[in-house]
Amino acid sequence: MNRHKTSKIFIHIFKEHILSLILCISLALLFVLSTISFTIITGRIVDILQGINNVDFLALRKNLIILILSALVALVSEWGLRFISSKMCYRIVSNLRKQAMDKFLTVNISYIDTHEHGNLITAVITDIDIISDGLMQLFQKLFTGVLTIILTLIIMIYLCYPLALVVFLLTPLSLLFSFIIAKKSKKIFRLQSEIKGKMGGFLNENLTNQKIILSYGNERLKEEEYEKINRDYLDVNFQAEMIAAFINPTTRLINAVIYATLAIIGGIFVINGHFHLSTGILVSFLLFANHYTKPFNEISNVISDLQTTFASMNRVERILDEKNIIDDRGKKLFKYKDGTIKVKDVDFSYDQDHLILKKINFVIKPKQKVAIVGTTGCGKTTLINLIMRFYNQDKGNIFVSNQNVLEVNRDTLREHFGMVLQDTWIFRGTIRDNIRYAKLEASDEEIIQASKKAKAHNFIMQLKDGYDTIVSDDEGLSNGQKQLICIARLFLAKPEMLILDEATSSIDTRTELLIQKGFDEVMNDKTSIIIAHRLSTIRNADLILVMDDGKIIEQGKHEELLKHKGFYYELYNAQFKQ
DSSP states (O other): OOOOHHHHHHHHHHTTTHHHHHHHHHHHHHHHHHHHHHHHHHHHHHHHSSSTTTTOHHHHHHHHHHHHHHHHHHHHHHHHHHHHHHHHHHHHHHHHHHHHHHHHHHHHHHHHHHOHHHHHHHHIIIIIHHHHHHHHHIIIIHHHHHHHHHHHHHHHHOOHHHHHHHHHTTTHHHHHHHHHHHHHHHHHHHHHHHHHHHHHHHHHHHHHHHHHHHTOEEEEEEHHHHHHHHHHHHHHHHHHHHHHHHHHHHHHHHHHHHHHHHHHHHHHHHHHTGGOHHHHHHHHHHHHHHHHHHHHHHHHHHHHHHHHHHHHHHHHHHHHHHHHHOOOOOOOOOOOOOOOOOEEEEEEEEETTTEEEEEEEEEOOOOEEEEEEESSSSSSSHHHHHHHTOOSSSSEEETTTTTGGGGHHHHHHHTTEEOSSSOOOOOOOOHHHHTTOOTTTTHHHHHHHHHHHOOHHHHHHSTTTTTGGGEEESSSHHHHHHHHHHHHHHHHHOOOOEEETTTTTSSSSHHHHHHHHHHHHTTTEEEEEEEOSOOOGGGTTEEEEEEETTTTEEEEOOOHHHHHHHHOOOOOOOOHOO
């Protein structure tokens, strides 16, 4: 993404806060004008005090009052500018975070599946914080800096145009130097942002899978990998810091030389009476020159910070630019009729070069219990994702209750399915709230009944606070217990159609047998699809679909498939012999 596009993003942001932006500019202008007034009055007081034996005390008192008022106005306006700009920036970044969260909930699932979660988290938290800091600099320093440069230059021309010409010709050298360095450093700041995201992704991955790393004794390998990322981050940070450190002293040196030059030339003008320049006016002029040159130094810092801001904005914008799932809110609502599922000539691929599913055909009759089996990676879960419309197929059609899933609203379709996946999800909260997630209006009695069917009630009651125990995905529960809570959600939801994807993979055999009775009760009058590696659990299925390499190669009942002595026969005997 180029800077022009990012600038358009900033303009879009400002449009949403135009009143606050106008108020910031007004306060910045008031601050600069009060500062200018303070400087002019300071020079007048110097000229008044020069007549030591003939001081006009009335004029002195008047100017001192104006001086104090100018200082107070500058103080209040600067505070107001910081308050308004800070509030505006926090609203902007809060809106960006909301947009990012909305994007994660509406973007194609393939985007989430193919990007490091830690990297995405870093973009939403760290990069948006950097954007916030950059906007603060923009509002609080750039606005006042630009106004100060323009207004003080006009006044310096009025006071003594030859000295103003010296300031005007020499001061931009520091800004020009900053621009040249900033342009050359753009790549460094972008790389800094990318490595920070990579580091976040690495830490998230390794914290999540710490037990696996320890079990294989690969701690040293991970330490070396992290050390390399950390070293790269150190190197790029050092380069970025050296660039920033080089800009500031150089601009200060240029400003000091300019200030000294003005003092010498101005002193000569005062001594010789040139251009009606008095000592007081020279003092004011030097103060104005300091006001004029100071923003160049601050602007150079802002430019340096904005490089990082633009790099972070690019990362965030790449997320916000991702295509959403096609909005189908205008499509007709799905109406459950009988739970028939028909799949006709379906192809699917994550990329055009590699088909995952090839010419899939089958029919699930109402209230049938259907199992899908096959080797790892053969496409079982992908097929479920298509039925649920987490993805759209490339070719072919899928019908549920004789309605094409691509022609109905996906949300109303999913309302009639209940899913339990191999990968459990427990959010931070009470066990009660985790189970109630499937039916937000459920009563406590309904939650308890669902837990009993899922064989989760006993272990829940043994916890310190029972159903009010605070748990999360990382603490408080074993994998088996988390899966039981997910199963309890399913029993609470009571959907018309069920999908069980390795739903009991983390549960011991005894508990699995007990839960299976609950499943049988729930599945008694519902269309059900089961993905299972333990073939012993699907012997009673009405239909078994056998998949291999993205194709359905066999289908039938357990006994029929065994008699056929094909792929299913080999899978079953391989498990039985083990």
